[in-house]
Amino acid sequence: MLSISRSAKSIQNVLERFKIKLNLVRNCRMVAFAGHTSVFPGAKAAFVSQPVFVLPKDIESIPIYRVLDRDGKIQDLTQDPNLSKETVQKMFRDMILLNTMDKILYESQRQGRISFYMTNFGEEASHIGSAAALEIRDVIYGQYREAGVLVWRGFTIEQFIDQCYGNEADVGKGKQMPVHYGSKDLNFVTISSPLATQMPQAVGAAYAMKRRKNNDACVVCYFGEGAASEGDAHAAFNFAATLDCPVILFCRNNGFAISTPAHEQYKGDGIAGRGPGYGIATIRVDGTDVFAVYNAMKLCREYVMKESKPAVLEAMAYRVGHHSTSDDSTAYRSSAEIEVWNSVEHPISKLKNYMVKRDWFNEAEENDFVKDIRKKVLKQISISEKKLKPNWKELFTDVYNDVPLHLQEQMNELKQNIEENKSYYPVKNFKA
Amino acid sequence: MNRHSRYLFSFVKTSKSVIRTSHFTYYPDPPTPAQNKQKMNMFQAINNAMDIALGEDATALLFGEDVGFGGVFRCSINLRDKYGKDRVFNTPLCEQGIAGFAIGVANAGATAIAEIQFADYIFPAFDQIINEAAKFRYRSGGIFDCGSLTIRAPCGAVGHGALYHSQSPEAYFAHTPGLKVVVPRGPIKAKGLLLACVRDPNPCLVFEPKVLYRAAVEEVPADAYVSEIGKADVLRKGKDITLIGWGTQVHVLLEVAELAKKDLKVDCEVIDLVSILPWDKDAICKSVKKTGRVIVSHEAPLTQGFGSEISASIQEHCFLYLEAPVKRVTGWDTPFPHVFEPFYLPNKYRCLSAIKEVINY
Secondary structure (H helix, E strand, O other): OHHHHHHHHHHHHHHHHHOOOOOOOOOOOOOOOOOOOOOOOOOOOOOOOOOOOOOHHHOOOOOEEOOEOOOOOEOOHHHOOOOOHHHHHHHHHHHHHHHHHHHHHHHHHHOOOOOOOOOOOOOHHHHHHHHHOOOOOOEEEOOOOOHHHHHHHOOOHHHHHHHHHOOOOOOOOOOOOOOOOOEOOOOEEOOOOOOOOHHHHHHHHHHHHHOOOOOOOOEEEEEEOOHHHOHHHHHHHHHHHHOOOOEEEEEEEOOEEOOEEHHHOOOOOOOHHHHHHHOOEEEEEEOOOHHHHHHHHHHHHHHHHHHOOOEEEEEEOOOOOOOOOOOOHHHOOOHHHHHHHHOOOOHHHHHHHHHHHHOOOOHHHHHHHHHHHHHHHHHHHHHHHHOOEOOHHHHHOOOOOOOOHHHHHHHHHHHHHHHHOHHHOOHHHEOO | OOHHHHHHHHHHHHOOOOOOOOOOOOOOOOOOOOOOEEEEEHHHHHHHHHHHHHHHOOOOEEEEOOOOOOOOOOOOOOHHHHHOOOOEEEOOOOHHHHHHHHHHHHHOOOOEEEEOOOHHHOHHHHHHHHHHHOOHHHHOOOOOOOOOEEEEEEEOOOOOOHHHOOOOOHHHHHOOOOOEEEOOOOHHHHHHHHHHHHHOOOOEEEEEEOOHHHHOEEEEEOOOOOOOOOOOEEEEOOOOEEEEEOOOHHHHHHHHHHHHHHHHOOOEEEEEOOEEEOOOHHHHHHHHHHHOOEEEEEEEEOOOOHHHHHHHHHHHHOHHHOOOOOEEEEEOOOOOOOOOHHHHOOOHHHHHHHHHHHHOO
């Protein structure tokens, strides 16, 4: 914990250096209003004698906290989280596992074996760094590009691939599209497609959890910078602040929402720039730097648990892969641009460089690891593909806690139709 | 006041003062056999139900816009003092936030009773209710749910509510698998339904006809009890025609039944559907098979109103028993108007004309 308080202090120093404050009085000659203090219920502020028009440029950008440079060197040694070799290796291997699994599942979608997929390329450090700074009891609400959090928590290759195939082993019973993972055991709330809906939900969950006796868990809500434009994001920020909810609002700012670049998404200082406007403690980090994300997340967790207040963390990164398998991103950005982020600014290469410096990296071992993962993923694909889909009756279950009368009638109607038209339904692929 | 304005006001003074008249006469429920009863209007019965819910479940939370000081309709009065401001509290003015927050509370295993100030303002929360609350259990394969969520919202005509203080949006929600939707007709029902919804392991919506908050008074059992969700109530037995409604409209239909008996010698069976989703098809079909004639009546507009679902089902299940087409008497397919409200509502005269038409078919 020593390293954490050190990192907290240093972040403060950084902030001090950047002087994040309004330069309101820069060009204003003002006269103090003696004897009158503002008593408006809506804001606590001083009177001034000149009109003060705040321009966005008057507010300095929130700086990006970074620990590792692109060569894997720690710039400020006070910021070294001093993680053990085993922990760093798990971080690295989890990132590699996610990256390898992504490559193969992406290809398997191209071959028509699964219907849909979304990769995590370029954002591996945001997932792993943040997940490593949390406790497994902390509850995660995600968007869809946070599979690394599940990897860190122990979701297995088998579970990932079973979900993508929607077979009988999928805990979600094959009801949702691929990559809509969820796990009760790992405190990872099931993903849904509508963007930002999870945000006010995470805030509500945090409120309920803080009321539990001896609560020792917080809630983390991941979302992209595009989702942050939704009304639900505004609701979440404001509810979290006014209702004092121990929730970490973690924005993955990867520069794109499908084809829409960030500069068409907002005009302010990213998402972090909004945090103070809602009265929320805020930090911005280099999302390609696993240690920066880790340190910042530790800081956020300590803060939200101690203060019972929210925190905003914006992790800057670049979406190296296409938005999804339904998207060709070269239609709206250059391959050269992508290549920079796929090589020198890539989170995996940065951590690798760090490990090389520490002499923790063994080329042959890592190559074997990748080979092993490839083999495991490919083998699992062939196994998951052969597993039966759930019984078709599951179509009617879990709409309610029980199957009400009108749904029983509809189930019976379908049953009869299947019996009459057996050859037209893919019944043999489904569990009897 | 100068001479000119005095001149203008002299005209105002001569106009008649407007007396607001209700479009219905309230028919209280028959006395319950309960020993311990208390006279309550509907907002008091709802307050009493929430008091019980908060008292028996330490995780239960009550929140929404202006809920803290007692609510704009007084439904949550005194509850913040009794249970603390961490359990009964105001939220920022944002319906999608209220619904999303409530889902999260329920998802974490606590009980959420959320208030939307008027049903007319539930639409910003439509996405959270339809895409999230209703589908939470289904999409997760049952590993997560938000079943301990109840959303309350005042609905229906109030005499002068115009477009955004009068709506009856139940049909929008009836189209959504995963939700339960109920509408009480008075204090006894409101308390029982609300407690049933709070305890039900599925997300529930309670639309409370706001015109009844003060107008409806009954002897309400003081202890906790539940009114079954999904069950209709036959309020008046009859053999000639079945009249189906819910909420305030039930009272219009009860009066119409009396008028029909007196003026037309027609014996009406009046059913309060109570629960919009799931709805009691058996009770409706049983009655229609007996009477052979049916009128469905609701304040909401005709096209795609919930009356359409009932009518289609009756046609499907009671075809050989029907002596006349199913008639719907509803609000018009317009926004809910201000000064034209008396012409908009499916009042007793329109219902009575419909009875004549169906009987003489």
